[in-house]
Amino acid sequence: MGTRFRYVADDALRAENPDWYPECHVCDAVGTVYPMRATVRLGDGQTEDISAVCESCLNTGINIEYEFNFKENVLKYFKRDSSNEDPKTLMLQALERLAHNPRPAKCVQGFDWPLCCNDFCEFLGSPANAEAYEAFRIDARFWVGGPAGKHLSRNFLVEGPPELWTEVSFFRCSHCGKKHYIDQYT
Ligand SMILES: [Zn+2]
Ligand SMILES: [Zn+2]
Numbered sequence: 027m028g029t030r031f032r033y034v035a036d037d038a039l040r041a042e043n044p045d046w047y048p049e050c051h052v053c054d055a056v057g058t059v060y061p062m063r064a065t066v067r068l069g070d071g072q073t074e075d076i077s078a079v080c081e082s083c084l085n086t087g088i089n090i091e092y093e094f095n096f097k098e099n100v101l102k103y104f105k106r107d108s109s110n111e112d113p114k115t116l117m118l119q120a121l122e123r124l125a126h127n128p129r130p131a132k133c134v135q136g137f138d139w140p141l142c143c144n145d146f147c148e149f150l151g152s153p154a155n156a157e158a159y160e161a162f163r164i165d166a167r168f169w170v171g172g173p174a175g176k177h178l179s180r181n182f183l184v185e186g187p188p189e190l191w192t193e194v195s196f197f198r199c200s201h202c203g204k205k206h207y208i209d210q211y212t
Contacts, residue, residue, distance in 0.1 A: 027148060027200045031084065033127040033139075038151035040130060042078050051076035052083040060084070060128035064137070065091040079128065087125050093137050097121070099171045103141045116144050131195035133210050140169040140206035142199035147206050150196040156182035162196055166205035169197075179209050 028034045041058045049056045051074070052066065059078035067073050067089040079088065097117065104113035104120075124139065124146050131139070131149055140147045153159040159182055168179045182188065193211040198204070 030081070031127045032123060032148075033146050034130060034149045035151065038130060038149055039128070047078040049078075050080035050083055051078050052088055053080060055080055055082070060130070062088075062129050063133070064088075064129065065093075067091055084126050084128060087122070090121075090125050092121070096137060100141055103172065104144055107144055120145055131197075131208060132190075132192050133208075134193075134212050135210045136171075138169065138171055138208055138210070140167075140197045140208065142204050142206065143201035145199070145201060147197035147199050150198055152192045152194050152196065154191065156187060159191075159194060162205060163207055166196070166207050169206045169208050179207070 028036050028039065030036060030039060039060070042061055044058070047059050050059050051062070052068065057080060059080050061077070062079040062084075063075075063077055065073050065075050073091055100121075101114060101117050104117045106113055107116060120141075129137070129139075130151075153162060163176065163179070168174045168176045170178070180188065188194065188209075188211060194207060194209045197206040197208070199206070
């Protein structure tokens with residue numbers, strides 16, 4: 027688990043380039059901001075699409091409007107736990123925790139974040155090359171809004187490298203250690 031952000035490993039945490047993102051899109055404070063492509067509901071009740079957010083806003087928690095079927099999708103992967111808590115309550119608690127994290131994974135096809143053991147996984151970064159990708163995915167689960175067949179993901183050793191390695195995002199479950207990856211490209 028990350029020490030700054032629960033679902034982002036410390037060494038995978040990257041601030042945005044200040045030339046592109048000089049200020050927080052929620053509070054407008056000038057300073058270090060992190061990637062956060064999301065629709066949020068601001069204090070005045072209006073929704074706004076934002077791209078960058080400061081640590082202070084993340085720590086306070088931001089009011090995210092999730093994409094149309096994201097909640098319905100992830101709810102399927104929550105199971106009643108040992109405390110016999112309702113899966114929907116567990117999901118809402120996990121979403122509340124997730125709202126305190128930046129979104130470093132590139133999700134050009136729509137927001138996604140792997141789930142395991144009733145919790146969101148920790149983002150670990152992207153592969154540096156095809157060998158690193160193959161080494162990771164050998165015992166990892168491919169995730170497309172849910173577990174998906176690995177044959178549906180790309181094989182860069184055969185196809186050649188992607189346009190950007192950040193199209194691939196690696197994750198790990200902080201509870202069982204299981205690895206997961208997503209691959210989103212245009
Ligand atoms: Zn802010
Ligand atoms: Zn797990």
